[in-house]
Amino acid sequence: ETGVTQTPRHLVMGMTNKKSLKCEQHLGHNAMYWYKQSAKKPLELMFVYNFKEQTENNSVPSRFSPECPNSSHLFLHLHTLQPEDSALYLCASSQGLAGETQYFGPGTRLLVL
Amino acid sequence: AQTVTQSQPEMSVQEAETVTLSCTYDTSENNYYLFWYKQPPSRQMILVIRQEAYKQQNATENRFSVNFQKAAKSFSLKISDSQLGDTAMYFCAFMGRPKLVFGQGTRLTINP
Numbered sequence: 001e002t003g004v005t006q007t008p009r010h011l012v013m014g015m016t017n018k019k020s021l022k023c024e025q026h027l028g029h030n031a032m033y034w035y036k037q038s039a040k041k042p043l044e045l046m047f048v049y050n051f052k053e054q055t056e057n058n059s060v061p062s063r064f065s066p067e068c069p070n071s072s073h074l075f076l077h078l079h080t081l082q083p084e085d086s087a088l089y090l091c092a093s094s095q096g097l098a099g100e101t102q103y104f105g106p107g108t109r110l111l112v113l
Numbered sequence: 114a115q116t117v118t119q120s121q122p123e124m125s126v127q128e129a130e131t132v133t134l135s136c137t138y139d140t141s142e143n144n145y146y147l148f149w150y151k152q153p154p155s156r157q158m159i160l161v162i163r164q165e166a167y168k169q170q171n172a173t174e175n176r177f178s179v180n181f182q183k184a185a186k187s188f189s190l191k192i193s194d195s196q197l198g199d200t201a202m203y204f205c206a207f208m209g210r211p212k213l214v215f216g217q218g219t220r221l222t223i224n225p
Contacts, residue, residue, distance in 0.1 A: 033213075040217075041217075042117070042204075042214075042215045042216060042217050042218070043204070043215040045212050045213065045214075048212075056212070058212075090158065099145070099146040099165070099208055101148070101160055101163055102213055103160070104150075104157060104158040104159070105157065106156070106157045107157075
């Protein structure tokens, strides 16, 4: 379970705070993803990066700002979030975008007060 | 848009029994991939099994096997000789171009 790591594992923040989620993959993959997992809803793809370039933004509000400095690291910067943004945020990586298996991190459990 | 439907929100079986989780999907694509992922309580989501749509042979992985019916757009997961450690949420997922789309999940409980 160390292929994809995420920090922090738990985060509580107020609506005026700014925080960042970090994801790191040790698998030599080129593609990285952010997903949102809310209770009683399917996993929702948020962003896709391939070779550090964003290839997909699934109509995510601008209060979520991703950053991918290299193929091994992915960040999700959070600011002025809403209580409905409380969820489990999962990072994943894959070798590429041509149907390769995605490997998931343990997630960050976010609570917005 | 692709959709994935898992019609069984919850299932429960006794240890050592065989259980089948259902999944259907909707797509107009011909080349795609299907996955079953397992998410144990408070633990990481891990891949259980993967199927390429162009392969007619059903994928198997130890006690896990799938019944892939392309024409019916059905992709069920069979777990044989179920174990307590199989207790988890199981997600069916479809990968077309280029997204991975997940179903709602089935909560499977294996009872001793």
